[in-house]
Amino acid sequence: MIEADIIVIGAGIAGASSAAVLSETKSVVILDMEARAGYHTTGRSAALFTENYGTPAIKILTRASRDFFENPPKGFCEFPLLTPRGIIHMARADQLESVKNFLAIHPDVVELSESELHARIPHLKSGRIVAGLLEADAADIDVNALHTGYLRQAKNNGAELHLNQAVTSLAYKDGFWEVTTGKMQLRAPIIVNAAGAWVDEIAKMAGVAPIGIRPLKRTAAVVQYDKPIDRDMCFLNDIDENWYCKPEGSHLFISPEDEQPSAPCDAWADDMDIAAVIEAITEVLDLEPVKVESSWAGLRSFTADGDFVVGFAEDVPGFFWLAGQGGYGIQTAPAVAALSATLILNAPVPDFLAQQGLDFQPFSPTRFPEG
Ligand SMILES: Cc1cc2nc3c(=O)[nH]c(=O)nc-3n(C[C@H](O)[C@H](O)[C@H](O)COP(=O)(O)OP(=O)(O)OC[C@H]3O[C@@H](n4cnc5c(N)ncnc54)[C@H](O)[C@@H]3O)c2cc1C
Missing domain, CATH: 3.50.50.60 (FAD/NAD(P)-binding domain)
Incomplete structure (x- = not known):
């Protein structure tokens, strides 16, 4: 004993x-x-x-x-625990109400014009994203x-x-x-x-x-695209939390921000969820997926x-x-x-x-x- x-x-x-x-x-x-x-x-x-x-x-x-x-x-550790990353919360024209709501709760974020968005986000397609909110002090852990x-x-x-x-x-x-x-x-x-x-x-x-407790499954993947991703690009987040992505080396770490109820288990990714988020991201960024390098899912447990x-x-x-x-x-x-x-x-x-x-x-x- x-x-x-x-x-x-x-x-x-x-x-x-x-x-x-x-x-x-x-x-x-x-x-x-x-x-x-x-x-x-x-x-x-x-x-x-x-x-x-x-x-x-x-x-x-x-x-x-x-x-x-x-x-x-x-x-405690050999290298810094935080690395500056920044988040840009992105919106299409039909999501401007969400931008207003986000600003009302988080007045410290910086509103970016379309030209500022293009300057900060390599491969951003023209005409799709019309507003962005920059949270400059977000970081990678x-x-x-x-x-x-x-x-x-x-x-x-x-x-x-x-x-x-x-x-x-x-x-x-x-x-x-x-x-x-x-x-x-x-x-x-x-x-x-x-x-x-x-x-x-x-x-x-x-x-x-x-x-x-409610375990909710969230899917993630690392995808190689036809062009290398700028390692310093911000974390890009759909303002309505339908997808996010950020650089992972020269690839992209992506997630459909799903919240699927699950029993406690060793969660796994569904290919359909990964396909859906790849499509959502290619609607916004001018990139062609080459290969899903890895994929997984984890349980985020909420009260x-x-x-x-x-x-x-x-x-x-x-x-x-x-x-x-x-x-x-x-x-x-x-x-x-x-x-x-x-x-x-x-x-x-x-x-x-x-x-x-x-x-x-x-x-x-x-x-x-x-x-
Ligand atoms: C895709 C994804 C993205 C996320 N992004 C972020 C983020 O950017 N920032 C952030 O802060 N958080 C993020 N999270 C959430 C974060 O990962 C979790 O909040 C955190 O890891 C929960 O930690 P935990 O120790 O409670 O759970 P766990 O890491 O799951 O640990 C629980 C442990 O309990 C053990 N266990 C269970 N039952 C038993 C038993 N009977 N006997 C012995 N051991 C047992 C398990 O083996 C497990 O190791 C994300 C999660 C996911 C899935």
Whole structure:
């Protein structure tokens, strides 16, 4: 029997980042069912940092995380975590209402004229896109460096990571959670449920009311075109979120921005979805696809109101939710890790969160009493 102060279930970005902070003062064991940490959603993202995305509470978490990305702790990573990218939200003539709405919520973006759009977007076809909004401070995240940085930090603090360990049962006895995997038995007074699309499965095992998580499949691919893509081009986003693309080396990373309900699983890309987004992009950019280099899909897991769930369950002691990271789990990881440690350890709120005026209430699991 392995004993620890805290057992974290899930070694994606949520589990890894919170384990890194918790292990500064507690003994922590991280369990993941896969042979590789980050195999599921964390390893399948678009790796973008944008402060204009998500609910108001999520935007605060993103803003609060920027400083960590720009100034990570010494030794955390070898190269910068952020690389400037910028986003251009693009609109056809029939999408001008969406431009107005976007501007009303995000007044900091810069309106681009048609000629400015052509100057910034190589191969842009004439006459199709009539408006663009530039979000200049959006950036690419080095997700692998962030994730391995957190796992290294946790290991250096003495945390143990056990892979190929699917949690199969959970029982609360005499103040401890007894956790069983195929090969191990562990116990700790606190478990952190950071199982991504599987968080409700973990809750059911523990006899905790589920939160009604909705895993939504999102497809992505890297496509080679007949002309090399300018590596410095901005991330291009259809203003109504029907497609996006950004440079990936001299190719394009593309997505139809789909949100298809799914059971928790090892998600895969459907060729028809990739064909549809290739077509949407060739309507806007004067490029001919040559080859789909790679394609995949990942599950973005949302709650009914779109906010994360970070907090202890009410009905059972020592069961901590770290769930519902949707499409923002990478860019908010530094703030969410600090928030979860604050709540688990009943510690003072760190200055960088307090300065953002963060209200914990939107993240409370108690808002889903019926699951
Ligand atoms: C196409 C796409 C684009 C995205 N783009 C962005 C972006 O630009 N910026 C951004 O911030 N976010 C983005 N996201 C979202 C981001 O990737 C997620 O919010 C984040 O990765 C969720 O992390 P997680 O740790 O909660 O989940 P996961 O990475 O899925 O980790 C959960 C882990 O739990 C483990 N697990 C489950 N059940 C068990 C069990 N019974 N026992 C043991 N282990 C278990 C799984 O194996 C898994 O490793 C994108 C996602 C997709 C799919």
